[in-house]
Amino acid sequence: MTEATMEEMATSLKGRDFLSLADYTGEELRYLIDLSIRMKKQHKAGEIVQPLKGKTLGMIFEKSSTRTRVSFEVGMYQLGGHALFLSKNDLQLGRGETVWDTAQVMSRYLDGIMIRTFAHRNVIELARGSTVPVINGLSDLEHPCQVMADYQTVLEHKGRLEGIKIAYIGDGNNMVHSLMIGAAKLGMHIAVASPEGYEPDADVTKVSKENAAQSGGTVLVCRDPKEAIAGADIVYTDVWASMGQEEEQEKRIKAFRGYQIDEQLAKYAKSDYLFMHCLPAHRGEEVSEGVIDGDQSIIFDQAENRLHAQKAIMAATM
Known part of the structure; x- marks a missing residue:
């Protein structure tokens, strides 16, 4: 520029x-x-x-x-x-x-x-x-401010944004909405896996796909975490029950069974993948301790x- x-x-x-x-x-x-x-x-x-x-x-x-x-x-x-x-x-x-x-x-x-x-x-x-x-x-x-920090962090670690694949596994909440819109605008590829009934907003998905078609990026929304995470450069998740949804905690834990990012699921990403989480995190729920506290986690760079x-x-x- x-x-x-x-x-x-x-x-x-x-x-x-x-x-x-x-x-x-x-x-x-x-x-x-x-x-x-x-x-x-x-x-x-x-x-x-x-x-x-x-x-x-x-x-x-x-x-x-x-x-x-x-x-x-x-x-x-x-x-x-x-x-x-x-x-x-x-x-x-x-x-x-x-x-x-x-x-x-x-x-x-x-x-x-x-x-x-x-x-x-x-x-x-x-x-x-x-x-x-x-x-x-x-x-x-x-949550647009968080995503600006997230993509700054990706650029610092990966040296580029265009063509980078980010996999988001979990609740189709405000966090993934901004991730999808941002990725689509910046020419990135984003794949989202959520259980039935917890998908990202349909209008946000539609707009993101339209923007991705112009920037050279792609947007995928699916059920299978393995499909979403395959070949990912960045693996991202958030809590399953956000603030204000505490009464749904037990229901959501059952619905999201199989969506935890652990060492086994992470094997489907690229070997040099990086793990991201907007925090606060519930270790042992949406992510295992081994992943979030592992060498490939950059959660505190995000926070900074x-x-x-x-x-x-x-x-x-x-």
């Missing part, structure tokens, strides 16, 4: 929301990934880069978090700005004020808003009412890159 193209890209991203990877082109996503890698190198070298000096990010948390809270707050500090933590108990949202009114008011105080919530409609409504950029820190439909990927998103949009 030339300097002129990078300048054009930077200008085009300023002021935009970051709600879904579907809203961005493959070139824009790659620009943000490259920016996050550059910011990471600058930080490791001790360089002080503060493009958001004097700016404030409001962070709305309706769902608790470790990585999202710490990475956004630290990231904003490193960029020269200030992050304000707001739980649902700190806002009138919990007492009946509309998302629209909240967005209107917060836009008068803040330079950007991050929201981690249950319903994706809250993210959309917040962005509609806001006059400052809104970043989706997680919703029940997508949440900081840098989100710094790139904030710097570009805010």
